[in-house]
Amino acid sequence: MSARSALATAPWRAWLARRLPRAAAVRLDRRTLFVLPTPLGLAFLGMAGLLWLLGANYQNGVVHAMAALTAALWLASVFHTFANLAGLEVRVARMGAAFPGEPLAVVVELSRGDSRPRRAIRLAFPGGEGVRVDLAEGQPLACATLAVAARRRGIRRPDRLAVATTAPFGLVRVWSQVLLAGEGLVYPRPAAVPPRHREGRGEGSAGAGDEAFAGLAPYRPGDDARRIAWKAWARGAGLHVQRFAADPVQPTWVDWEDHPGLPREARLERLCGEVLARLEGEGAVGLRLPGIEVPPGVGPAQRARLLAALARFEAPEDEGDG
């Protein structure tokens, strides 16, 4: 691995950035794959040399033949190892979201147009744990979940991903360093919320059973599935949820304008803290940012919507470690 860190110098990175710029998907082929012997491969070649020496010293043709065979095995193993990666297409299927300092999930997908089995492929982001992927014969694609570090709020692009294999013989290492398109969200770091903001909740609480029906509202992801108006759906009117009088008519709004004077990031961190605090309650929570309004809602989907809006707001992009 020290050889690789030696390669991670600035000229190498610059060359790599030209050779393999960020792309939606990278097809691994002659242009994108690199080959180097492994330590075992070097030892193997050294052994072939020793056998040649043995053959010369003993003037023994069979030992010479054995030396030629071992050298040929090494050379041929280059092609076999290359074939283990060649033709694969790598892309990021999706990325998760995380708070700064947390690992951000990256689902990497390997697909191919043939059906040969692919074995022991290692995927790793710099500094991260590697993941082994195998593609059985005929299996069209395989996914692996890796993680990059979520750093600052905004949009997180994947780091340069190392795709490598030494299989099937361990004598050479074929690898590529691909920079893939993808979009992960890094939420603002939630700031501690002063108590008065915790109190500002919508009045009324959802009691069960005694509410009066108040009409239908279009279904939004995150709405309580038990309240879906199936009859309306059966009529072909689309998905609606029933609204009851006991529902919080007065949703709470978390508003950008509530915190004048703070710099943008600090403001967002404050808003984030508030959103999280309010979501712990039972009322619907909405968000107002300059030019953006997230209507009130409840549940984990609403939480994701709110946090995503905060993450995307005038989002700085973290291009990742190219």
Next chain:
Amino acid sequence: MAEAVPRPAAFWLAAAATVAVAPFARHLPLWAVLVAPLAAGFHLALFRRGRAAGGRWLPALALGACLAALALEFPRWRALEPMASLLLAAFGLKFLELRSTRDAAALVLLGFFVAAVLPLFAQGPAVGLYLLAVALLLVASLAALQLGGGGGRGVPLRLAARLLVSALPLALVLFVALPRVGAFWSVPSPAAVTGMGDELVLGEVAELSRSAQVAFRVRFEGPPPPPAERYWRGLVLSRFDGRSWREVSWGHGEGVVAWAGQEPSWWRRDLVLAGPPRVYEVFLEPGGGRHLYALLGSRMLTPGTGMTRLQTAVALPSPAGRFRYRAEYRSVVAFEAGGLPDVRRRIELALPAQGNPRSRALAARWRAEAGSPEAFLERILEHFRRHFAYTLRPPPLPPEDAVDAFLFETRRGFCEHFAAALAFMLRAGGVPARVVIGFQGGELHPTEGYLTVRRYDAHAWTEAWLAGRGWVRVDPTAVVAPDRLTLGLLGLLGAEQVLAEEPVALERLRHLPGIERLRWALDTLDYAWGRWVLGYRGVQGELLGRLFGALPPRWLLLPALAALLFALLLAAALALPLARARAHPADRLFERFCRRLARVGLRRVKGETARAFCRRAAAQLPELAAAIAAVDRHYEAARYRGAEASLAALHRAVVRVRPGGPFLQKRLRPANLERKKGLD
């Protein structure tokens, strides 16, 4: 690399180790051979119970035991056998320390080395198969290390077989083109196998060697000499001390040896030759001592070899193991006919002061009765013809006065007895004489035309120096048993008697037609192996010269590189699937979608993702936005989520995208498109 060794890898390693050491059982002490299988079995057994291989004390103890056994077994260390035993023991003991994949990789490398040591002991074609088998199993171990515990049982072996097949053409090119150099330093050789002795003691060896092992093979350029002329001279024995005949050492000086490419002045004086020179090539098999064999009247062509004034071939340094040399021979009209120098004459006539009185008396009487040396010689041969019999199991002779005992009492023997007795009689009668040992005859391959000379073709004959004629070959065996020359020993006595030492030799079954063909096929294989693999160093220059002789030496690199390139491409073709992978069906549909949009000038930019292109297209063609969005959605699902149903949906979505106005729309009705689906 510090991971635990997967169990399949340990299994394949154990198999490889067992196969690798097994053939050493014929050459090394059994305990050294058994270390590896036992230790590997031990490792596997412990592995099953989920424990690491032996503790710290076990390897140390086993190493101590092995070293002690080595010290007991071998008095001296600087020989091949103790070193090979040490290598085998170390290889085996490593199994007791097999903890990580790094240890396993070290074992694989050691295994290759162990396998490559076997050819120092044995070199038959079977060794080639052995090396391939060991390489296969070792590579399978490497594959099993990479794959870990998963995969099918036979997968590592299949992968290894594929690697081996793709590597063989490359190996061939490397073998042919890699430079062969001389030894860098002197190395210990295997203990010498007894071959033809350097001396001849009448009656000491009661029986002739009856091994069917090949001594050497000869390839003639042109027709081979008739059987009766195939006398392969090995040593000329002139010094007789009453018991044994020995060589007189004349050294390798310029006055004694005509080295290849030289023609010293004595050469023309000694030999009167006739006829055109005919080239032959000898492939000497190992185990026959360090002698070279040549026909009378030969001149050596291979550098480093030469012919002595005694008409025997020598090489400097003397060959160990296999050796190949070329020579040309012509018919000899006269050999040292001009007279013998006094020193030589005295040596060729010398007899001890006493011993064998009856033979001496007989020789003196017959010489006196015969008018000439020729008549004297005839008289002795006539005596042999009448009263002597050829046998491979002669009665034992006493150490004292052995010639008397043979000539007057037992009167039965083989070539050595007749040759030594005749030489004694001739010297006793004042005719210079000596014994020549070597081989006589050989078997001609029915189709390939080369001659195979086996150990049982070993022969001894006499040379007498006659005034005016020089040295004349006299073979008393031919007089006693003329068939020995024309039919060979096997023809004369039958396989039963000759091959007593080799109960399973194919030569025993040679009367069966199928077996005879098989025997020759195996012999051809052996010959080809010897010529192309074992003795390749000598053939290499000649072969490359014949193939690319017209090229100047510096251009020789070109065909070598071309061959290497070709082999590399072949290996690549064998490793990578030949057929180009077909594009994903979703990609093909998307391509079609792109072609449709290209008609109205919307082209996908290089590097633009499918999604980005769709968004751009939808923005430019708002009337098709819904259809384009459907293409995007179904393409995503079909291409990346592997959804089969989405493929059909994608197809429907793509045909709905009809940019370019009503004219095109009319032509591309969905019904037509459905029918054309297969053509797209």
